[in-house]
Amino acid sequence: MITKILIANRGEIACRIIRTARKMGIATVAVYSEADADALHVEMADEAVLIGPAPASESYLKGDAILDAARRTGADAIHPGYGFLSENPGFVDQVDKAGLIFIGPSASAIRAMGLKDAAKALMEKANVPVVPGYHGEAQELVVLAGKANEIGFPVLIKARAGGGGKGMRKVEHQADFPAALSSARREAKASFGDDRVLVEKYVATPRHIEIQVFGDNHGNVVHLFERDCSAQRRHQKVIEEAPAPDMPEDMRAAMGAAAVQAARAINYSGAGTVEFIVDASEGLQADKFWFMEMNTRLQVEHPVTELITGLDLVEWQIRVAGGEALPLRQDQLSINGHAVEARIYAEDAEKGFLPAVGRLAHLAFPDGDVRVDAGVRAGDEISPFYDPMIAKVIAHGKTRAEALGKLAGALGRTEIAGTVTNTAFLTKLCRDADFASGRLDTGLIDRNIDSLTERVSAPEAITALAALAASGMIASPADNPVTAIGPFEIWGAPKRSVILEVEGIASAFTVERESTYTWRITGSALEAGELRLEAVGHRQDDWAFSAGGVTQRCRLVQSGVEVVVFHEGLTHRFGKQQRRRSDDLAAGGDSVVSAMPGIVKQVLVVNGQEVKNGEALVIMEAMKMEMTLSAPRDGVVAEVLVSAGAQVTDGVRLVLLEAAVKAA
Structure with a gap:
């Protein structure tokens, strides 16, 4: 029986596992890096152990440090969550050797599904439908190009050790194959240390539908129905749902049976997901799905399965790892309603x-x-240092429309200040006509990206309120009139000038108090040049104010150098000062600056080197994303200001070019 679980992860999934363990009366141990010393999962766990510096390679990916923490705290089981070491068979071997329980599949099962080509060959033997393609060992251009011709264009080149779309290229014509292959190999080598690829038939109208499977150590395997993950951006899931829209019962049965067969083929135990590519060009059909890969762990999107089945998948994981049989048989499982999940990230969709x-x-x-x-x-x-996911919001309803409506409403009521997020993008996606109607495929977001990321300008009354807040002169009927007057001036009414960044442009405002609760705000960013505001109600950060005879309500938060206003389901952010000085963005294109906080991975130039417009100068990395910064023009490097390994913030100058020579 498991009595104490060490969670070899962080963030949302660590907290999720702790909640279930607590419900089961099982003690928990958190591990944390120096950057996570005050993290929520550390606070929630019964014990916590520091395992290393902030970079994951020096902490959460250090199997020896995690096992040492388990030994020191007396943990008898390790839950890997997802990501990090969750699909590392070498780590599972270490756990087994230490005499501990790994809450997940065996090392052999993970290895069997670890390489896409080997996994697909195994699935073919198990009579699981596989996408037509070449998954062999030969990697010569002549062999791969020949196989592509046999399959028929368009084809997809995929890194055999890949994931997340890296090392993947769509090829429309035979003449384009050699260049696409070279590009895919370079990216695969850089991302996974393995440049071997496979070639598959490209499915023109693909849907990504996966089956949740569960096995135990007594020979039992069941599926917990499907999830549709077709709403993707750059091969990354955005919104997931269960069950799949318009799924015919015969196809659900066929996919479920195929997924169970796949799990049985590798003696699978624990939670896993079998992912299929589906041809949706003529609707969902029971003979138009093919195996892509198997994720040998719990998935980020597992909550939608929990909501439609009423089960706790983490509890099932713990019970199976502890030697128990699966709690339910296949005929005891059923679908109740519909569930959708959105991942809120700290990212700038625009x-x-x-x-x-x-x-x-x-x-x-x-x-x-x-x-x-x-x-x-x-x-x-x-x-x-880590993935920028803030939270997952999951909604359940009797129907898909009800669940989507709840999710969109919840996203609109979510308030986050201190960083930019993708909540507006997610809300728009929930309400997108194609998505809402169930007309799904993996290209939906890319086709509609302009409308989904279009900026919604703040109403001028909200802009004026932000200027008022930045001035420090704001007062409400709840304030003491004696202390609410603001700065004292001998001549005339109290007045202040502020500069706000409005939609990326520095705008000057003058705020003048006309009475205790009314102000006149002037500025070129206002349509008529000025606007009068009157505070008519206030409770904590919630404001009711009148502008032009119309009363509006909002929440106002001042965050560092920002004023953030939450109004009618949207978040409007106004910088109190420009993010970068004008000399950091030299008008002549003489500076290359960091576009985001991160780590400098490589500096590709030296002082005095001639460079061409678009030539790569610096490679940065932040939160699993790599970015190449290029020369803004032809020129000569005047000074390199950073070195590899440097941690930089947003807007820092990295490379200076010699001043551009102006024509006489």
């Missing part, structure tokens, strides 16, 4: 989904009938 950092000055999730799985609370920092 800037190509660049990951962001920041301290969460304000964090409020909606009360009521949605589930929120979070690993942070107000005051926590989103650092550049």
Whole structure:
């Protein structure tokens, strides 16, 4: 019987596991890096052990340090969560050798599914449908190109050790195959240390549908129905749901049976997900799905399965790892309603989904009938060291439309200040006509990306309120009139000038008090040049104010150098000062600056080197994302200001070019 679990992970999933363990009366041990010393999962666990510095390679990926923490605290089992060491068979071997229980599949099962080509060959032997393609060992261009011709274009080149779309190239024509193969190999080598690839038939209208499977150590395997993960951006899941929209019963049965067969083929125990690619060009059909890969761990999107089945999958994991048989048989499992999940990230959708950092000055999730799985609370920092996910919001309803409506409403009521997030993008996606109607495929988001990421300008009354807040002269009917007057001036009414960044442009405002609760705000960013505001109600950060005879309500939060206003389901952010000085963005394109906080991985140039427009100068990495910064013009490197390994913040100058020579 398991009595104490060490959780070899962090953030949301660590907190999720702790909640279930607590419910089962099992003690928990958290491990943490120096960056996570004050993290929520550390606070929630019964014990916590420091395992290393902030970089994951020096902490959460150090199997020896994690096992030492288990030994020191007397833990008898290790739960890996997802990511990090969850699918590392070498770590499972270490756990087994230490005499501890690994809450997950065997090392042999993980190895069997670890390489895509070997996994697909195994599935073919098990009579699981596999995408037509070549998964062999020969890697010569002539062999791969020949196989592509046999399959028929378009084809997909995929890194055999890959994931997340890296090392993947779609090839439309035979003549393009050699260049695409070279590009895929380079990326695969850089990402996974393995440049071997496989070639598959490209499915024109693909849906990504996966089956949750569960096995035990007594020979039992069941499936817990399907999840649709077709709403993707750059091969990364955005919104997941269960069950799949418009899924015919015969296809559900066929996919479930195939997934169970796949799990049986490797003697699978614990939670796993069998992922299939589906041809949806003529609707969902029972003979139009093919095996892609198996994730030998719990999935990020497992809550939607929990909500439609009423089960706790982490509890099932713990019980199976402890030697128990599966709690239910296949005929005892059923689907109840529909569930959808959205992942809230610290990222800027309007800037190509660049990951962001920041301290969460304000964090409020909606009360009521949605589930929120979070690993942070107000005051926590989103650092550049780890995945920037803030929370998952999951909604359940009797129908898909009801669940989507609940999710969109919950996202609109979510309030986060201190970093930019993707909540507006997620809300728009929930309400997108194609998505809401169930017309899904993996290209939906890319086709509609402009409308989904379009900026919604703040109403001028909200802009004026932000200027008022930045001035420090704000007062409400709840304030003491004696102390609410603001700065004293001998001549005339109290007045202050402020500069706010409004939609990326520095805008000057003048705020003048006309009475205790009314102000006149002037500025070029206002349509008529000025606007009068009157405070008519206030409770904590909630404001009711009148502008132009219209009363509006909002929540106002001042976060560091920002004023953040939550209004009608949208978040409007106004910088109190420009993010970068004008000399850091030299008008002539003489500076290369960091676009986000992160670590400098490589510096590719030296002082005095000639460079061409677009030539790579610096490679940065932050939160699992790599970015190459390029020369803004032809020129000569005047000075390299950073070195590999340096930690930099947003807007720091990295490379200077010699001043551009102006034509006479």
